[in-house]
Structures are given as structure tokens and as C-alpha cells.
Amino acid sequence: MTRCLDCGSERNTDQCPVCGLTSAAAELVFRRRLIRQMAVFLAGSLLFPYISQIYPPLDIDAMLVFFGLIFFLGLVLAILLESRARARKEIEILRHLFTGLIPIPLILSAALFLNGKLDSPSKVMYHPTAVVSRYQMKGVIRGTRRLLVPSWRPDRRLERLAVDPDDFDRFHDGDKINVGVAPGALGIPWFYGVYRRSE
Numbered sequence: 001m002t003r004c005l006d007c008g009s010e011r012n013t014d015q016c017p018v019c020g021l022t023s024a025a026a027e028l029v030f031r032r033r034l035i036r037q038m039a040v041f042l043a044g045s046l047l048f049p050y051i052s053q054i055y056p057p058l059d060i061d062a063m064l065v066f067f068g069l070i071f072f073l074g075l076v077l078a079i080l081l082e083s084r085a086r087a088r089k090e091i092e093i094l095r096h097l098f099t100g101l102i103p104i105p106l107i108l109s110a111a112l113f114l115n116g117k118l119d120s121p122s123k124v125m126y127h128p129t130a131v132v133s134r135y136q137m138k139g140v141i142r143g144t145r146r147l148l149v150p151s152w153r154p155d156r157r158l159e160r161l162a163v164d165p166d167d168f169d170r171f172h173d174g175d176k177i178n179v180g181v182a183p184g185a186l187g188i189p190w191f192y193g194v195y196r197r198s199e
Ligand SMILES: [Zn+2]
Pocket: 004, 005, 006, 007, 008, 009, 016, 017, 018, 019, 020, 021, 026
């Protein structure tokens, strides 16, 4: 007994009794769908790091790690699906997992965008602090630049602020700064800006 690659129905003949496709036609349809789903998945995956630089969440590094895991899982599932389909092995569970994973990068990107876009500048809070150290990593998209400052949140020691290249060059260890934090329209606090503090 095998299953149809298109609709997943059991079948004993070459032509699927449910969708009517032959095994060759079903395989073609399956591959086209996989490519289309992969395109949606990759689009969301490129969008997320980009939006996370426009409206950087305070916990950006944790989010990027989580996002990286989803991306990795998506790639592994796509490769497994492809090779198991080629070998005519059971794929129904993998197919469901993959289908569920496809929209997640786009949903996360949209959430991050709306969280910042719909936020009101009047709600920005300013926290006086000072630069402890700086950290830069040349990266795939635009690199990673962080200012490390003591945290104002009770459960953390340090905040890692995702600054742009200008702010990264403008500030140095020991500089006194105010950090603007917006609450986020969806409740995800994000880093609004960093300003020199004059006393
Ligand atoms: Zn079928």
C-alpha cells in the first residue's frame, strides 16, 4: 500500500482514486507545492532579520536564536520530505509539520512590524544608564552591533541594545546615555533609540 503524494489518500493502483492523479503527476504536483511553500518560508525568513533592525525588540538575541531554530527546522523538514517522497516512503506526519511551519516566519515578521508600527511615540520611556561595552559581529545581512548597558529590568543584568552603525560608532565604553524603550502595540517592548545624557 502506498499513499498519493498529492492528497495523501491510500491507493493500490497507479491512479489515485481520490484526486485522480497518476503517481508521476502527483509527484510533479507535490514538488511544485514544496517549492512554492519553500518560497513563502524563505520570504518570511528574510523579512524577520530586516524588520528586527527597524523595530528591534529588547530581547532581540533570544528572538533571533528562536527564529534560527525555526529556519533550521524548516530546511531539515523540506529536505526530508523531498528525499522520502522520492523514495516513496511515508510522509504524512512530516508534511503536516512542514505545512504548519511555513507561515510562522511571516507571522512573526508581521507581528514585529505591527508591534512597532502601531506603537505611539508618546509611550516611550527613557532609562538613564551607561555603556558598559560594545560588541560587533560582521554578519550575513547587515551585521550585528550591540551596546551593552546595565539593565533597568529587575530580572536581567544587562541589556544588549541593537544599535545602527551610526550609534555604534558614536558611543563608547563609559558614555552616559538615555535609552528609549517603547512598550510595543502587541506588548513586545522594543528599543526606540539611544541618546547622550548630559548632567
Ligand atoms: Zn490523490
